[in-house]
Amino acid sequence: MKTDDESRHPPYIVDIRSQPDALQALLDAGWPQECTRLLESLGSFERIVLTGVGSSLQGMYPAYLRLAAAGLPVWWEDTGELLEHDHGSITPDTLVWVTSQSGESAEVAELLDRLAGRPTVLATTNDLDSTLAQAANAVMPLHCGAEHTVGTKSYLNTLVAVGVAVEAALGAGVPDSILHAPEALDTYLGGWDDQLGSISDSVPDASLVVLGRGPSIASARTAGLIIKEAARRPAEGMSVPQFRHGPLEMADDGLVALLFAGSDRDRALNDVMRHDLVATGAHCVWIDAIGSSPTVIETPALTAPIARQVAEILPIQLLTVVLAERIGAEPGKFQRIAKITRTL
Amino acid sequence: MKTDDESRHPPYIVDIRSQPDALQALLDAGWPQECTRLLESLGSFERIVLTGVGSSLQGMYPAYLRLAAAGLPVWWEDTGELLEHDHGSITPDTLVWVTSQSGESAEVAELLDRLAGRPTVLATTNDLDSTLAQAANAVMPLHCGAEHTVGTKSYLNTLVAVGVAVEAALGAGVPDSILHAPEALDTYLGGWDDQLGSISDSVPDASLVVLGRGPSIASARTAGLIIKEAARRPAEGMSVPQFRHGPLEMADDGLVALLFAGSDRDRALNDVMRHDLVATGAHCVWIDAIGSSPTVIETPALTAPIARQVAEILPIQLLTVVLAERIGAEPGKFQRIAKITRTL
Numbered sequence: 153m154k155t156d157d158e159s160r161h162p163p164y165i166v167d168i169r170s171q172p173d174a175l176q177a178l179l180d181a182g183w184p185q186e187c188t189r190l191l192e193s194l195g196s197f198e199r200i201v202l203t204g205v206g207s208s209l210q211g212m213y214p215a216y217l218r219l220a221a222a223g224l225p226v227w228w229e230d231t232g233e234l235l236e237h238d239h240g241s242i243t244p245d246t247l248v249w250v251t252s253q254s255g256e257s258a259e260v261a262e263l264l265d266r267l268a269g270r271p272t273v274l275a276t277t278n279d280l281d282s283t284l285a286q287a288a289n290a291v292m293p294l295h296c297g298a299e300h301t302v303g304t305k306s307y308l309n310t311l312v313a314v315g316v317a318v319e320a321a322l323g324a325g326v327p328d329s330i331l332h333a334p335e336a337l338d339t340y341l342g343g344w345d346d347q348l349g350s351i352s353d354s355v356p357d358a359s360l361v362v363l364g365r366g367p368s369i370a371s372a373r374t375a376g377l378i379i380k381e382a383a384r385r386p387a388e389g390m391s392v393p394q395f396r397h398g399p400l401e402m403a404d405d406g407l408v409a410l411l412f413a414g415s416d417r418d419r420a421l422n423d424v425m426r427h428d429l430v431a432t433g434a435h436c437v438w439i440d441a442i443g444s445s446p447t448v449i450e451t452p453a454l455t456a457p458i459a460r461q462v463a464e465i466l467p468i469q470l471l472t473v474v475l476a477e478r479i480g481a482e483p484g485k486f487q488r489i490a491k492i493t494r495t496l
Numbered sequence: 497m498k499t500d501d502e503s504r505h506p507p508y509i510v511d512i513r514s515q516p517d518a519l520q521a522l523l524d525a526g527w528p529q530e531c532t533r534l535l536e537s538l539g540s541f542e543r544i545v546l547t548g549v550g551s552s553l554q555g556m557y558p559a560y561l562r563l564a565a566a567g568l569p570v571w572w573e574d575t576g577e578l579l580e581h582d583h584g585s586i587t588p589d590t591l592v593w594v595t596s597q598s599g600e601s602a603e604v605a606e607l608l609d610r611l612a613g614r615p616t617v618l619a620t621t622n623d624l625d626s627t628l629a630q631a632a633n634a635v636m637p638l639h640c641g642a643e644h645t646v647g648t649k650s651y652l653n654t655l656v657a658v659g660v661a662v663e664a665a666l667g668a669g670v671p672d673s674i675l676h677a678p679e680a681l682d683t684y685l686g687g688w689d690d691q692l693g694s695i696s697d698s699v700p701d702a703s704l705v706v707l708g709r710g711p712s713i714a715s716a717r718t719a720g721l722i723i724k725e726a727a728r729r730p731a732e733g734m735s736v737p738q739f740r741h742g743p744l745e746m747a748d749d750g751l752v753a754l755l756f757a758g759s760d761r762d763r764a765l766n767d768v769m770r771h772d773l774v775a776t777g778a779h780c781v782w783i784d785a786i787g788s789s790p791t792v793i794e795t796p797a798l799t800a801p802i803a804r805q806v807a808e809i810l811p812i813q814l815l816t817v818v819l820a821e822r823i824g825a826e827p828g829k830f831q832r833i834a835k836i837t838r839t840l
Contacts, residue, residue: 232737393576
């Protein structure tokens with residue numbers, strides 16, 4: 153039976169609005185015991201490779217930064233690019249940590265086939281019967297429920313599942329802040345029409361880039377991906393330094409730059425970029441947990457590590473709805489691609 | 497004294513046209529002895545980190561694929577992102593191989609300052625007096641001569657210097673084909689007006705993406721960078737699989753996709769993407785060493801590894817000239833940024 157929301161809204165919007173429940177389901181579920189054992193032995197592997205495609209890959213990026221900062225021999229690489237170098241980085245004593253909502257993406261299936269059970273595989277997936285889950289030594293379920301089109305619930309739950317697992321592996325507990333995330337998302341989505349209105353007012357119809365620094369690079373790149381995918385228009389996500397090294401040259405009054413304010417560590421440097429952008433005549437929109445205004449888009453009120461990235465993608469999801477409606481299209485409705493990519 | 501070319505053309509075009517000479521200068525120069533010693537001991541380091549920013553980073557990507565395929569513990573990472581995880585991947589027994597034309601980029605200077613001489617540094621740079629060269633244990637000179645704006649000569653010479661060095665480190669010699677590259681580039685650039693005309697005919701005025709697979713991912717990403725930088729318009733470079741995982745959804749008759757044909761290993765899969773793009777109504781331009789036509793742009797006649805990537809970027813450089821002229825702008829003239837980025 154359809155819920156009231158499912159009858160009234162397109163599937164993509166239903167998915168966006170069900171994120172608080174999906175995240176709560178993840179937080180309520182414990183880790184399977186074999187995951188706990190693998191996470192406890194993370195430091196004993198010769199190499200650790202985090203991999204996936206699309207937003208699954210991006211959802212692992214903040215965790216990669218944490219593991220790399222801890223000095224672990226960790227890689228974070230698109231599964232397609234792993235195949236390009238014949239997955240040479242994967243030795244028999246490597247932990248391959250693969251995230252795939254469906255567990256069936258073409259690159260993931262190809263990689264598992266080529267590895268044929270030699271290294272240890274940890275799977276983060278929504279489908280416990282998938283090729284990925286079947287091939288894995290341990291499975292960390294995403295608990296998303298059905299997801300219809302563009303990655304929404306699966307991206308948030310990947311950020312949290314992988315992020316919390318890495319905190320545990322590094323000896324930290326579950327960050328308190330993440331326990332409040334479902335409620336903060338729910339409050340934010342409760343103001344649906346107001347949020348859409350203020351986002352629409354803040355983002356004029358122009359060329360788009362999305363910029364971030366540190367773990368918010370994941371938000372910038374995922375934003376670039378879902379704007380292309382759900383609203384069918386170009387938008388590149390990149391790090392603030394990458395944008396400064398050349399692309400800044402294209403800034404003028406025909407450019408809208410969405411800039412994630414980021415953590416306390418990053419915001420002073422990001423603010424320099426904001427000023428440099430404004431000086432070119434470009435329209436710079438600051439995305440932060442505090443203070444909606446014509447040049448600031450507000451996120452859900454979450455600012456701790458992991459939780460901040462969860463919050464950052466919400467207004468971008470709503471922006472894709474705004475942008476699709478501007479061209480009279482149904483947001484997130486696939487016309488070219490399928491939910492599962494089965495071609496290399 | 498100015499050469500005839502320097503009097504008649506903007507600096508960016510002078511740089512493009514001087515690439516055959518710059519590449520010949522690199523090939524004529526031998527390796528300094530301390531580079532040879534470091535390269536011979538490449539396999540003895542605990543870790544190898546290839547790093548840089550912008551096109552310097554991309555110029556190292558094909559070499560990264562070679563080293564990774566050989567099973568070496570090698571990373572390829574934007575220097576800005578290395579700073580994001582506090583360069584945790586760099587242990588005392590790491591070889592840090594840094595490429596920077598100027599040797600003065602903000603991220604590179606910051607990284608060297610933080611590392612303070614602990615790991616071994618191999619520098620690929622054009623300036624032997626730079627911060628990078630001074631901090632390095634061994635320096636591989638780029639022999640570019642002066643470069644005025646957007647990376648052109650420095651990108652080609654990075655591809656070749658780093659690529660040939662890695663072949664040597666893996667026990668292979670200098671590939672014969674690369675010795676013919678300056679002549680092939682010279683022949684190609686000799687048909688300047690014809691090349692500009694046919695490129696202009698092949699690329700209508702629409703949204704641009706640039707796609708590649710394997711080592712040609714470096715060409716796609718560098719194309720995305722220099723179109724933004726030299727022609728001041730959005731253009732995202734990405735791998736073919738990344739494009740299939742979502743962005744393909746935006747393909748329609750308002751999109752031009754530039755697709756590098758790539759090596760024998762890659763072209764059958766790339767051809768599937770070409771067909772899928774055409775089916776959406778998008779304009780797909782195939783970039784290959786053979787066969788100019790309305791839907792094919794010809795590169796210089798080089799198809800061996802390393803040499804193919806050298807050839808692939810030439811028509812893109814010419815495309816930036818075409819695109820800048822369409823909006824009445826001088827190609828490659830910096831209005832927003834400086835040649836050396838000194839801000840993080």
